Structures are given as structure tokens and as C-alpha cells.
Amino acid sequence: xxxxxxxxxxxxxxxxxxxxxxxxxxxxxxxxxxxxxxxxxxxxxxxxxxxxxxxxxxxxxxxxxxxxxxxxxxxxxxxxxxxxxxxxxxxxxxxxxxxxxxxxxxxxxxxxxxxxxxxxxxxxxxxxxxxxxxxxxxxxxxxxxxxxxxxxxxxxxxxxxxxxxxxxxxxxxxxxxxxxxxxxxxxxxxxxxxxxxxxxxxxxxxxxxxxxxxxxxxxxxxxxxxxxxxxxxxxx
Amino acid sequence: xxxxxxxxxxxxxxxxxxxxxxxxxxxxxxxxxxxxxxxxxxxxxxxxxxxxxxxxxxxxxxxxxxxxxxxxxxxxxxxxxxxxxxxxxxxxxxxxxxxxxxxxxxxxxxxxxxxxxxxxxxxxxxxxxxxxxxxxxxxxxxxxxxxxxxxxxxxxxxxxxxxxxxxxxxxxxxxxxxxxxxxxxxxxxxxxxxxxxxxxxxxxxxxxxxxxxxxxxxxxxxxxxxxxxxxxxxxxxxxxxxxxxxxxxxxxxxxxxxxxxxxxxxxxxxxxxxxxxxxxxxxxxxxxxxxxxxxxxxxxxxxxxxxxxxxxxxxxxxxxxxxxxxxxxxxxxxxxxxxxxxxxxxxxxxxxxxxxxxxxxxxxxxxxxxxxxxxxxxxxxxxxxxxxxxxxxxxxxxxxxxxxxxxxxxxxxxxxxxxxxxxxxxxxxxxxxxx
Numbered sequence: 075x076x077x078x079x080x081x082x083x084x085x086x087x088x089x090x091x092x093x094x095x096x097x098x099x100x101x102x103x104x105x106x107x108x109x110x111x112x113x114x115x116x117x118x119x120x121x122x123x124x125x126x127x128x129x130x131x132x133x134x135x136x137x138x139x140x141x142x143x144x145x146x147x148x149x150x151x152x153x154x155x156x157x158x159x160x161x162x163x164x165x166x167x168x169x170x171x172x173x174x175x176x177x178x179x180x181x182x183x184x185x186x187x188x189x190x191x192x193x194x195x196x197x198x199x200x201x202x203x204x205x206x207x208x209x210x211x212x213x214x215x216x217x218x219x220x221x222x223x224x225x226x227x228x229x230x231x232x233x234x235x236x237x238x239x240x241x242x243x244x245x246x247x248x249x250x251x252x253x254x255x256x257x258x259x260x261x262x263x264x265x266x267x268x269x270x271x272x273x274x275x276x277x278x279x280x281x282x283x284x285x286x287x288x289x290x291x292x293x294x295x296x297x298x299x300x301x302x303x304x305x306x307x308x309x310x
Numbered sequence: 311x312x313x314x315x316x317x318x319x320x321x322x323x324x325x326x327x328x329x330x331x332x333x334x335x336x337x338x339x340x341x342x343x344x345x346x347x348x349x350x351x352x353x354x355x356x357x358x359x360x361x362x363x364x365x366x367x368x369x370x371x372x373x374x375x376x377x378x379x380x381x382x383x384x385x386x387x388x389x390x391x392x393x394x395x396x397x398x399x400x401x402x403x404x405x406x407x408x409x410x411x412x413x414x415x416x417x418x419x420x421x422x423x424x425x426x427x428x429x430x431x432x433x434x435x436x437x438x439x440x441x442x443x444x445x446x447x448x449x450x451x452x453x454x455x456x457x458x459x460x461x462x463x464x465x466x467x468x469x470x471x472x473x474x475x476x477x478x479x480x481x482x483x484x485x486x487x488x489x490x491x492x493x494x495x496x497x498x499x500x501x502x503x504x505x506x507x508x509x510x511x512x513x514x515x516x517x518x519x520x521x522x523x524x525x526x527x528x529x530x531x532x533x534x535x536x537x538x539x540x541x542x543x544x545x546x547x548x549x550x551x552x553x554x555x556x557x558x559x560x561x562x563x564x565x566x567x568x569x570x571x572x573x574x575x576x577x578x579x580x581x582x583x584x585x586x587x588x589x590x591x592x593x594x595x596x597x598x599x600x601x602x603x604x605x606x607x608x609x610x611x612x613x614x615x616x617x618x619x620x621x622x623x624x625x626x627x628x629x630x631x632x633x634x635x636x637x638x639x640x641x642x643x644x645x646x647x648x649x650x651x652x653x654x655x656x657x658x659x660x661x662x663x664x665x666x667x668x669x670x671x672x673x674x675x676x677x678x679x680x681x682x683x684x685x686x687x688x689x690x691x692x693x694x695x696x697x698x699x700x701x702x703x704x705x706x707x708x709x710x711x712x713x714x715x716x717x718x719x720x721x722x723x724x725x726x727x728x729x730x731x732x733x734x735x736x737x738x739x740x741x742x743x744x745x
Binding site: 119120123126128129148149151152153155156157161163167169170171172180181183184185228232240 | 311314321322324325645646648649650651652653654655656657658659737738739742
């Protein structure tokens, strides 16, 4: 599904060269639920952006769904994102002037889907997150947890093969966070591959596999999920 | 997607109402200033008879004072005009001049009133494609036989006959009865090219009669008369035989050969007249088509060209401001653009979305510009009212409205290209985390 081999990412300015990822290699199989943990600035989000085709890498190889993405045009990358990847962000990133229906509609618009089919899918996605009755509401009229559910509906409405979530519970209280996590597990249970960046060891424990990143490298590719709490307890 | 993008544009306006309104104001003010001047130029300098302006020629013969270096006179003497008419070398031709007289309405409730009329030859109506509401013009026999026939303007027909078909009715002019044979539709070519010497922006005349009546009945002339030589006597005969110029003369020449031939004829005529002691200046005859004549007579004053430059500069300043405001607005949407890219938008679709948003702002600016321009033109009427007798033509018309809207939208989109390019080339990854 996702196959990165020796991927490096270097950010260069006139004065500084920052290595965000160094020889990063990772394989994620279809249907897996993988969490990515690590201290701030270790390269988690850079990995997610490269995985989501939002950022180019400096060297290495990346195959998504067996397709080499290195030479894809902006148009092809956008199409791949639209059809195969769903994004969930820490701060939800809903568009404030669009109601819930229109927010969820955005990825389908770029797919050029017919109106009736879009409506059907949006209603189903909002129903799946329990917010169909509020589809005419604006995001500001919802709680943080509800907003994140809308973001999940938006990510799922296009029926993507895998979901990239960047600290999706970071702005939520623990109860709401658990609710969102349960929803993600349910989605994973239906076959969607999920890669989730998190700071929360408890959430990481709930996944099948955890990848711990340190200074742009995978620190221990075989970290069993059960050891996460011990690792997190050790100050960096 | 067009309607989707238009809806997003409206939502974007609502999100930043102050910034958006400032842009609409900037575009509206710039466009209105330009459109006011454009309207003046368009109307004053427009081709009043575009389908045949290159076939209609004003005849100029240099019968001027040999002791001065003034330009050749714009009008003809009676002697020359009659000689050209008799020669009958053009496809169609007419001499014409204004006169004034008194009409006595049949309706006893209406009092007699003065009107401005024009004496013309039969070809006048067909040469200038004068549109008729009722009836028609007269034929050459009416000129030759001094038939008492008259063509009324729409306005005068309205005044005398309540707008009814008055063909066959009689009108009393200067004590004589004249038969109405035609009523014009509204006809006010702007500029009034066939007589720019007597007010290029005046309304058309109220009534037309065969020109020979002006001499036969010694009707009071109206309009410019210039004499460089003393008339040498009194009475109408002395005036008619003088070097005074007072007649406009137009000839229709459908092709290049006929134009060359006619000019040769003019030269031959003047050469002949020189043998009689007339035309003491060097040979300087000319034929000007309608547009050449309007330029030569400087119908569009130089001031309007200066105003045009100022208006273009103001529009440019307003658009520069719009660039800055669009830049602020579009870069303020970086996070949204990042999200849209994450959800599947490619840079091309974002570009189109923002072109439509800029066009939307331009459209609103154009509408505001039209409103401001219509008020501005009212101000121009007040300013120019004393210089131009009739200012009814100073108004927004369909071509001007279309031009305004197209200019507003296109100019705003062009102004928006740089901000749009900047907005579409942001790195989405930088903004997704930061939002």
C-alpha cells in the first residue's frame, strides 16, 4: 500500500539546512492501523505530508499503491490525493463559511461527481459520524469533537484507500479523543488503512503498530505497542 | 464548477466584507472615471453613419481670401454650390443650409411658433439614410419645380398632429400652405456630421423643404455665413453672387474611381473659375469622408484627449490598489487553499477559482462604476451644457454598458493575476498544520 525506501527530506534556507527525514524506510500494508509517535520536530508531520503527496522528498523512493509517485505532475498528485487519500488534521481545517454539507462536499466537487451521487454520499458520510441532522449548520456551531467528526466524514466521503491523520485528537479532551479514536478504529475495521500521528501513548497503544521517529529516523521499527508507555515515560 | 466558484466568491466577499468592498470601490471609481470620458469620446468621436461613412464626402473648395493664409473655407458659395449641382457628377449630392421661419398650426388651440428648418435637395434623404416613420422624401422634380412639400421631424409631427400619420396634411409656413409628404423617425446623428459648422452636437432640424425655396422665398438664413469680400450691392442677388460661404455640400461617391474622377472635376471647375478672376489662392480642393471631416473640424476637442489620459491614469492607480488588496485577500486564504489541495484541488483549479473570484469583484466594481458613471455624466451635462446646446446624447448606452462591464471584469482579472499566482503556488503543507 505505502512503501517508502530511504526517503530523505532536507529543508534549505540561505543559512540553514534542516534534515527533516533521513533515510526513512517504511512499509504499510493494506488494512493496517499504524501510529507515528515521536517528540516535536522529529519529522512526523513531514513524513505525513510526503505520504499524502503534499510535499516532495529530496531523495529516496516512494510507491503508493504500487505506483512510483516521484515524477507525477501536480494534476496527477491532486487526483491521487482526491481518489486514494483522506486527510484528518489536528485543527479540523473545516471551511468556516461552508455548512457541514458543503464542507463534506469539497473533495467530491474536485472529483467532478454528479449532484445526486454527491448528495447521497455526503448524507451517508454525515450519518456515519452522527451529524446528518446538523448538515445545514456552520462549523462554528459545533463542538470540537463534532467538528472533528465532520472532518472525518469529509475524509471518508470519497471512499479513500487510506487515511492520514495528523494528531486528530490533539485539540480534544480525553473523552472526546477516545470517541474519535473509536470511530477511527471502526473505519479501520471496515478495511481502510490508517496512518495516524499522535503524541498520546494511550492512543498509540490502541493501534496495531507504532512507529517511533527520532531526528528524522525510525528509532525502533519493531517497537511493540505494549512498550510505548514505558518509552514515553523516559524524558527525551 | 462555474456556479460553485461563483458561490465561493460570494462567500469569500462575505468573509472579508471590508477588504472586498474596498476592492469594489477601487474598481468602481477607476472604471467610472474612464467610462465617463469613454462615453464622451465614443459619442463625440463615433462614426455617425458607419455603414457608408467612407462613401460620403464633404466638398471643400478654397475660395478664401488670397491675402491671408487662413484655412480653406468649410462651406461653399451659392455660385459654386449651384455649379456643382448643375454638373451632377456625383452618384448623389446635396447642398443644404439652415433657415428659420414660423409655422401656424391647424389646431386653433396651438399658437404659431418659430422653428429651425433645413433646405436640402432630394438626394439628402437617401444619401444619409434618413429613416422615415411615414411617407418619404421628395424627388428631383420637387426641387426643380419648387413644389411646396415638406418633411417633418418626429418631434414636430408630434407637436402639430399628435404623432399621427400626417402625410397629405397641410402645414402653414410663413403664410403659405405646404403639403406633408414624409415624417421622420427619431433622427439625430451625433455628431451632426452633415453640418458641423453650425453646432455638431445640436439636435437635427424640425422640418425639411426643397432648398430652392430658401432663395425663391428669401427665407431667413440661420447658421454661419462668412464673407471675405464685400458683397458689392444690396439685396438677395448681390448676396448670391458674392464670395460669401454659407452652404454645406455633400456628395456620395461609392468607389475609389468615382472619387478620383470627382476630385479631378473639382480641379477643372476651379481652374475654369480662375480664368474669371475667382479662386485667387493656389489650387486646394479636397474631398473629406465623414470621419476625416470630423477629425479636420476637431469635433472632439483636445481637452477630451487630456481627460482620457487622466482617466486611464486614475484607472491604473485604482487597479494597482486592487492588486494590493487582492494580494492581501488571497494570501489570507492560504490555509483554505492548503486544505483544498489536500482534498484534491490541483493548482489549475485553484487558479480558475480565483480568476472567477477576481472577475466577481470586477463585476461588482463594474456595476458600481456604471452607477457612478451615470451620475458623473449628469455632472458633465451640467458642465458642458453651455458649450454644447444639446446634451441629451451624453448618456450610457448599450455599447458603453457592455464595454464597462467587460473592461471592469477583464481589468480586475489582469490585476489579480499576480495575487492569484502567489496564492496558487503556496506550499500547502506549510499551512495545514498552522491553521
